[in-house]
Every structure is written in structure tokens, then in C-alpha cells.
Amino acid sequence: MSLDFGTLQVERAIIHQIPKRLSSEGAVALRTTDIEIPPVLESMNFLAERIKESLVKSSYSVAFDPEPESPVPDLISRLFESENDDFVHISQRIALHLYTSQTGVNSRGVLVITQVKLENKPALAILKLEDEKGCEYEILENNKGLITCSLKQVENLMLTGGKIFKVGIFVKESDCIAGCISDKQRGIKTQTLVANFFLKRFLGCYLLKSPAITTNQFIRTCQNFINNDVSSVELKQRYEIALLSLINNNNDVIEPTNFASLNMHVDDRQKFIDRLEQDEVPTTNFEKDISTTGNSIRNMHVTFTNNECTVAISGNASSLEDLIIEETDDGRVKVSFVAELDKFGK
Secondary structure (H helix, E strand, O other): OOOOHHHOEEEEEEEEEEOOOOOOOOOOOOOOOOOOOOOOHHHHHHHHHHHHHHHHHEOEEEEEOOOOOOOHHHHHHHHHHOOOOOHHHHHHHHHHHHHHHOOOOOOOEEEEEEEEEEOOEEEEEEEEEEOOOOOOOOEEEOOOOOEEEOOHHHHHHHHOOOOEEEEEEEEEOOOOEEEEEEEOOOOOHHHHHHHHHHHHHHOOEEEOOOHHHHHHHHHHHHHHHHHHOOOOHHHHHHHHHHHHHHHHOOOOEEOHHHHHHHHOOHHHHHHHHHHHHHOOOOOOEEEOOOOOOOOOOOOEEEEEEEOOEEEEEEEOHHHHOOOEEEEOOOOOEEEEOOOOOOOOOO
């Protein structure tokens, strides 16, 4: 899903405290909030900026599972379809589902549910923050016994980097509800179970594209860009080596804009990002999965043709450091490579 997150505006928000739940507990310990936070412009803008920052940096397109474990897809759909003001009641049911789904693995924290506008379309953003500092959240109760939560602790968690900051955003399109999630835990292999808790068990969603598919698309687009959009032979070689390094390093996440900024000539950076968008490859960070790429991307491959003669050279990037490719005046290349002669014939 391609959305302009810069247009996001928060219209209303409610905060629910989610205590740590022991396996022996029921839902008794949860006291859901009854009152939204005051619609002060400064508070709404603060929440909007934090949501935008998270989504712009890293987001994954998701869809509702046809047979979800969670009531959240139905609750979100009802919120968009409801003619009555069910925002508070639906937010309480979402908070209750989150609390009752948790085990002792999940830390205490807060759930922030906001009604927003995105590209002038109605949308709902759900933020989940976990905190192990043991701070007490300020719960306010008015003379009618109605409960609200202060934004102050949420601001502190967001600004100081609370342990986990997850965002799910759902936009009402003409014929469907489109979704994206931003999750700091995705891409950290030891945390996959916890990350899937947020995506599947809580939100009732699935990723539209697997990390393996996205990684393959990124590699294919990169190499098409190198072969078709870059004229300099020197830059082609530099970009190919950088791509190999990116794919074969130990990082679990690919950061396309950072890759372009660190490795590409300034004139090529935006062209590369535009090509990714054209090929519907994420330009935000995504999880790297090379399990289906095979061995082709692990080595550098260069093919040369001269009339009916074809010469192919392959090897890891370091072994081909002596490969010199120079452009000639007629648009072809001169290749120099120092090596030991193995043999003629097969």
C-alpha cells in the first residue's frame, strides 16, 4: 500500500493502560478508559508526528485475515461503518482483547487508539508501547467515576524510546480497508514470535508480501537499475559490489534510502528510489530474507560479448578486486584481469 503519511492528522485519541498479565489472572485487573484525551492541538500534533515517523521509517502492507483469531478486524470495520459514536466503546473492546491475549511474556504498557485522516480518508491508528521501567501511569477519575489517562507518560515513552513501539494503521478505501504496520521487532529473528503476536493474534492480520519475496524484488530491481539506468561502467561495478555486500552481510533489515545514500552517486539516488517505487518495491525499511535467492547473488557475475564470443566471470567481490573494466571511445569496454590459467576445454 502506497500512502502519503505526511498528510496524516489525528482528530481524536484515547489511551488505555495495559498492565502486565499473569497467566492465572482474568480480565479483572484491566480498567479501561472511559474518556478521550482532550483534543488539544499540541497533543494531536505530537501523536501525529510520532505515528508518521514510525510509518515513514519502516512499514509493511497488511490485510485482514479471512479467518482471524482476533475480533479487531470486525471492530475496526464496525467503527468505519457505524453511524453512531462508538469510538470509546470499540477502543475499550480492542484494549480488552489485547490484555486477555497477553501472557507473562508481554510487558506492561499502554495502548493508544486514534481516529485520523490520511489523504483526506478516514483511518484508524493503533499504537502499542511496552515499558519495563515500572513507572505508574496517571489514571484520572472524575466525579462521575469515569476514567481517563494522561498523555504525559505516553510522551515520555515515545521520546525516550520505550521498549517497543508498534503502529497499525487502517484506511477506509472505497471498496476495502487497507492496512500497514510498523514494528521495531520485525526483522529481529529472536523476536519473531512476539512480533507475530502483534500482527496476527492482536490485529488479526497477515503480511501481503513475505520478506523473501520483497528481498528478491529488491535485488531484481537493483540489478535492472545497474544494467539499464547507470551509464558509467565504474559506477555499475561499484553499485554491484555494494549490493552484494548488502545482501550477504549479517544485518536482518534492508534500508533502501540508506543504501542509496551511502553507495550511490548523488545524481543516481532519487532515480534509484523512483525505480523502486515504479516496481512497487518498498522504499522504507523491510526485513531481509535471502532463503530463496539461491547462490546467484552470493557471487559477482559479469558477462562480456564480442560478436559471437561470450565471456563470463564470476566470484566473490573480494576475489574480483583485480578485475579492471575501462570504457573505450567506441562505447565498448576493455577488460583486464590477472589470474592463473587453469585449462582449455571442459
